[in-house]
Amino acid sequence: MSDIRLEKVTKNFGATEVIKGIDLAIDPGEFVVLVGPSGCGKSTLLNLIAGLETITGGDIYIGGKRVNDTPPRDRDIAMVFQSYALYPTKTVRNNITFGMVSRNIPKADQDAAVQEISTLLQIERLLSRKPGQLSGGQRQRVAMGRALVRKPDVFLFDEPLSNLDAKLRIEMRTEIKKLHQRLGKTIVYVTHDQIEAMTLASRIAVMDNGHIRQFADPATIYEDPVDLFVAGFMGSPPMNMIPGKIGAQDGQYVVSTSNPDEAPLDFPLPPALYERASAMDGRDVILGLRPEAIFAAGTELPGANRFIFERPVSVVEPTGPDTMILFHHAGLDVVARVRPEDSRPEGTLFSFEADMEKAKLFDAKTTLRI
Template identity: 55%
Template sequence: MAFLEIVDLEKSFGNVRVLKGINLEVEEGDFLVLVGPSGCGKSTLLNTIAGLEPISGGEIRINGRVVNDLAPAKRDIAMVFQSYALYPNMTVAGNIAFGMEMRGIPKAERDRKVAEVAKMLQIDHLLDRRPSRLSGGQRQRVAMGRALVRDPQVFLFDEPLSNLDAKLRVEMRTEIKRLHSSMGTTIVYVTHDQVEAMTLATKIAVLKDGVLQQFGTPDEVYNDPANIFVADFMGSPAMNLIPARVDAGAAEPMLVLDRGSEEPLRLPLNGAAPKLANAVGGDIFFGIRPEALTDPDSADRTASHVAHGECTIEVVEPTGSDTFAITRLGGKPVVARLRADARVRAGEPMRLAFNLDKTVFFDAKTEQRIA
């Protein structure tokens, strides 16, 4: 039995269905990240788990207990909000201890827990300050500390890092991951940032328009996307999704990619050929991550199938650790990830290596994965 179970969950606001039959099973100690674009329903799903929003159908179970009709205080959860929600007239210590004080926990026990959590979060030197004298990262640590002293069954985080600058977000991501590793508590975490999701999660649920698109490990969601939406949403830069066709006229089936005025680029299908038998002559999308499309010297030496093709480079983007080169295939810009010192110039042809072990194919009409 899963520790947190979401079964056929429905949520409507009036006549608008916001969550549409969501099913998730989370094991104890998992770090589940709910990810998707704005308006996809991820925060609403988190709020239904917390009990802040009533559900319209289905069940929510925590540790085998149905909590549909339980008040938030009875669900044994703790929530960290995007807005921190600190009391401005209280010190850091007072903010962290407030919930325990309301539950009648003795002062000695409160003080012990506050000191323990403050040390863990490296804010023990700030206990006498008020929130107005704290940085954004320090305020977020206080909000986390207030949740941690609860020692709940499930932690819920609602985009806790979105108000922080980029450098501080990276630091706090590391802090949250370290805390999860040391405590092992079940966490459900909402973000629109797919890099954040990949970094933190043991499981990822990708939502779009209130529908669960895919649920799996970060590796499964990244390398084996269920559909075009997941392939495009997860990854930075995003997966290249190239219009293509399958040609069975040669000795072996070939993938054909248009190159404008030049001859089409033809790549072998290898192991994907049987799954694409029904796509011969039809339109498909060929998916390849930028790191699987690179200069020949950087190609994965362990790959079973690597094909090469000459492509005209339109734009070169050095980033320090890598160089991104943009070419055009199937009428769309395609990003290749090259080594930092790769010899590449805009307007010139370059031989690129396609790691065919890392490619996926989607039906052009349904946008679902076919191989």
């Protein structure tokens, strides 16, 4: 098992700076997910670790060894590509053994390794087929088999599930997690799917525009985002971000939100936030409330710091287990997650309850968490 360390890593393509100084320390056996929107540099970062791109500045260490100038074949890594990148003219067996053939590993060892991997991934029946005769899920398995068979120290996954249909994606996601639990190897996994990131990672690195915004375990990323970007990227439907102003009212701090056509709402902040709120008194802030923090009044066990308000329902979106109710406030569509039986038709006045314990405050100017 190897750790991976990136120090002040930068990468330019011509005059464009794609990776803008990244420090990252990945522990041995860890499952790290790089997540971010398209073009944030996450795949480039993975290619730098793989050695498929040349680093512009900084250092990369794998297993304590500086690998800046080491070609991919000597880095003891294996990679699974988004397009699978199977060799189309070779059978599944020869796809899997190609790496061993290139490294002159004895035939008997190759056969044993193929046997072991094909059993593990349940692809024994497919060994003599060509990639063109396989379904998407089978190709995915073969691509993983090709990576696993060499037993490298580090696995790199570049959006491996994004070409699969929704159901298969969830199945393969679970399998990848099981594989990691069984093999315990270091994994770096790139995806733009925040649910994949949440379900798989031991730690998530949220990337944006060539920087890492936050690197932490999934619960921290979700519950304790450092800024509006991380808060907005993780979670589906995304967090409601209601603009307002902090003010003091009757010894309490509230976030006053309003819109010309609507009645204002003063969201009372929980006492835990008073100290930080006092420093921002009178300033513009963004109040972050995840959809599950707003529900139908009286449908959850009572708790401290609840805020009940009424708004007409504007859109109803049933998802099955929950129903999303949208209402207009402060110039945006705010999403609330209610139980299906509490749903009401569009236009009805609805009584919402917000769990202000879960509210997050962001500085409207710097977008940083307060």
